[in-house]
Amino acid sequence: MDPITLAVVRGALEQIADEMDLHLIRAAISPIISETNDCAHGIYRADTGETIAQGRFGLPVFLANMQFTVQNLIEHVRGSGGFRPGDVWILNDPYLSGTHLQDVVLVAPHFVDGELFALLASTGHWMDIGGAVPGGWAPSAQEIHTEGIIIPPVKLYDEGKLNTGLVSMFTRNVRLPTQIEGDLFAMANVFSVGRRGLDSLIARHGRDTLSACISEMIERSEKQMRSYIAEIPDGVYHCEDFLDNDGIDDKPIRIALSLTVEGSSMHFDFSGSDPAACGPVNLARTTTQSTCFIALKHIFADVPVNGGAFRPTQFTIPEGCVVSAAYPSPVSGYLEPIGRVFDVVFGALAQAIPQRTPAPAFGTVGVVTVGGRQPDTGSYFVAVFPYPGGYGAHARGDGLVNGTPPVSMANFMSIEMSEHRYPLQFVEYALREDSGGAGRYRGGCGTQYRFMTRSECVVSALGDRVDHVPFGIAGGKEAAPSVVQFGIGGREMTPPMRSKVEKQRMHAGDWLAAASPGGGGFGDPLERDLEGVERDLNLGYISRRTAEEVYGVVVSEQRRKSGALRYSVDSGASARKRARMRGDQGKTAATG
Structure with missing residues (x-):
């Protein structure tokens, strides 16, 4: 294969997928797509359903999930006459397409000279799906029918x-209805962008060359990923983490992973995980698989x-089980367990390759939804706020502050746009002091x-990471917990489930406050360079108390x-204080 042609074709295919992303982001009516970028697009092999290319402006959570959706649809369509020119299929059944009901998937075939050449897919988040x-x-959902309309695979x-x-x-x-109809047709129109791009590539290189390049691209990605896995020491690595509760029963839910590395292959075994939750914090199998791939992509970022x-x-x-739930288990809160799956993959890999694996990020999307009627028009509005948080520290530096959720990458809509669209007034948006885990490198x-x-x-919140916070690695400390509080009629209130509450009624002047965790720390805090501690103090990242008691420095102001x-x-003075603290730690360890 000519390497120049291969590089040109790969770049062109990725550009087509990028343009599909941007087309929907710019055409969508709903701000969750146009502002938050909650969408994804890809090109897939017609025979196997494998991903050829996926856009880089959508959400990572759809990374492999869309491949599994396309593969499931291929099986379904095979029994109903196959794909035909001009068809567009639609579905949101999470047991087939993963994630939750709000993520609607459209799939269209692309034919060349009368033969099926590829499949194009568009995923877009609908701002409402008709649930309670x-x-x-x-x-508080205990079955999926509470959450909204299930769309089986059907032709749009x-x-x-x-x-x-x-x-x-x-x-x-x-x-x-107006937003949903507009977004639906914007998604369907995206396929014209994909078809135009593929037709241009075929006209330039020919169908046979393009097909050969696609096969070579996929084989090279496999070889590259296998080469990276082969560098990881063989072994079985265990990690488990917990969800605080499911919104119904106030008890923790275990997500357990045994990760086996053998040669150039990895085996993810979630057999130790708890049964499906009664509440909405379940995952479809495809979403669990996709989350594992996202974690690997964070570590092996250059694999196409x-x-x-x-x-x-x-x-x-x-x-x-909780990470492979079956009908009718509810899944609307899937963004919480994917954070835990992400973190147990990191926790397992940190035992094998600690210098390449970051500590967990904040691990909760903490979605707050506000619903009601506009005071001037009486029309419905729905606002969605996934909060940013801190990323985990790693062997090369501190974690990112104010980051989007690393699995979903959903943006927090700008304050100005939020206040313009909804009857809300933001009185605070700030970094949270002392929320990142302490360490040689700080979360x-x-x-x-x-x-x-x-x-x-009415305001609902669906979060986590209050009782079970992001952990540190290699001696790093844990992050701060999340917080959700209401001010109702002059009285402050914390929900009984801490981070989960459904349809809390609010009136003008009432308020909601939410705070996200930071990321876990990496390494012993007493090994952090003094300049870094001083900088963090003056930036407001840490308090004086943390600097003195955790990082062991002597501060003047x-x-x-x-x-x-x-x-x-x-x-x-700080060097002497740290020496004393290390001595005290050694004595505690010896007598413990």
């Missing part, structure tokens, strides 16, 4: 003819995203925000003319 809770995140377009009755069914059963990168992995995931800071409502509405405090670290 505005927005679809239902913290049949050989180019729109199923208008299906569109009417959607718009009649959601709170935001295509089906070859997924081939070296095998899975044992018992059906009916990134989480965030805290507070908004007041300007009219009557000076008030400037502006009134601001400037902290300084005494290097000599």
Whole structure:
């Protein structure tokens, strides 16, 4: 294979997928797509359903999930006459397409000279799916039918003819019919971008050359991923973590992984995980698999995203467990358990390759949804706020502050846009002091925000990481817990499930405050360089108390003319204090 042609074709295919992402982001009506980028697009092999290329502007959570969706659809369509030119299929059944009901998938075939050449797919998050809770995140759901409409694989377009009755069914059963209809047709129109790009490539290189390049791309990705896995010491690595609760029963839920590395292959075994939860914090099998791939991609970032990168992995995931839930288990809160799956993969790999594996990030999306009617028009509104947090530290540096969730990468919509669209007023959005885990390298800071409502509405929260916080690695410390609080009629209130509450009624002047964890720390805090501690103090990342008691430094302060405090670290006194603290730790370890 000519390497220049291969590189040009690979770049062009990735560009087509990128353009599909951008087309939907710019055309969508709902801000969860246009502002938060909650979408994804890809090109897939028509025979195997393997990913050829996926856009880089959508969410990582759909990385492999869309491949599994396409593969499941291929099996379904095979029994119903196959794909035809002009067809567009639609589904959101999470037991086939993963994630949750709000993530709707469209799949269209692309034909060349009358023969099926590839499949194109578009995933977009709908702001409402017709369930009991505005927005679809239902913290008290005990079955999927509470969460919204299930769309089995069905044709939206049949050989180019729109199923208008299906569109009417959607718009009649959601709170935001205009937004949903607009987003639906924007998603369907994305396929014109993909078809145009593929036709241009085929006209330039020919079908045979393009097919050969695709096969070579996938094989090279497999070889590259296998070469990286082969560098990991063979062995079985165990890690487990817990969800605080499922929103129904206030007891922890175990997610356990045994990761086997053998040669150039990996086997993920989740057999030790708890049964499916009663509440909505379950995962479909495909989402669990996809999350494992995302974790690997964070470590082996230069492996191209295509089906070859997924081939070296095998899975044992018992059906009916919390990470392979079956109908009718609810899944609207899937963003919480994927954080835990992500972290147990990191926790297992940290035992084998600690210098390449970061500590866990904040590990909760903490979605807050606000639903009600606009005070001026009376029309429904639904607002969605996934909060940013801190990333885990690693062997090369501190964790990112104010980062989007590493599995979903959903943006927090700008304050200005939020206040413009919804009857809300934000009174605070800030980095959260002392939220990152201490260490030689510090976990990134989480965030805290507070908004007041300007009219009557209902507010729901679906988060986690209050009781079981992000852990540190290699001697690093854990991060701070998440926090959700309400101010209702002048009275402060914490939900009984701490981070989960459904349809809390609020009136004008009431408020909600949410704070995300930081990331876990890496290494002994007493080994952090003094300049780093001083910088963190002056940036407000850590408090003076943490600097003195955890990092073992001696601090002096000076008030400037502006009134601001400037902290300084005494290097000599700090070195002596740290030596004493290490001695005390050694004595404790010896007598413990």
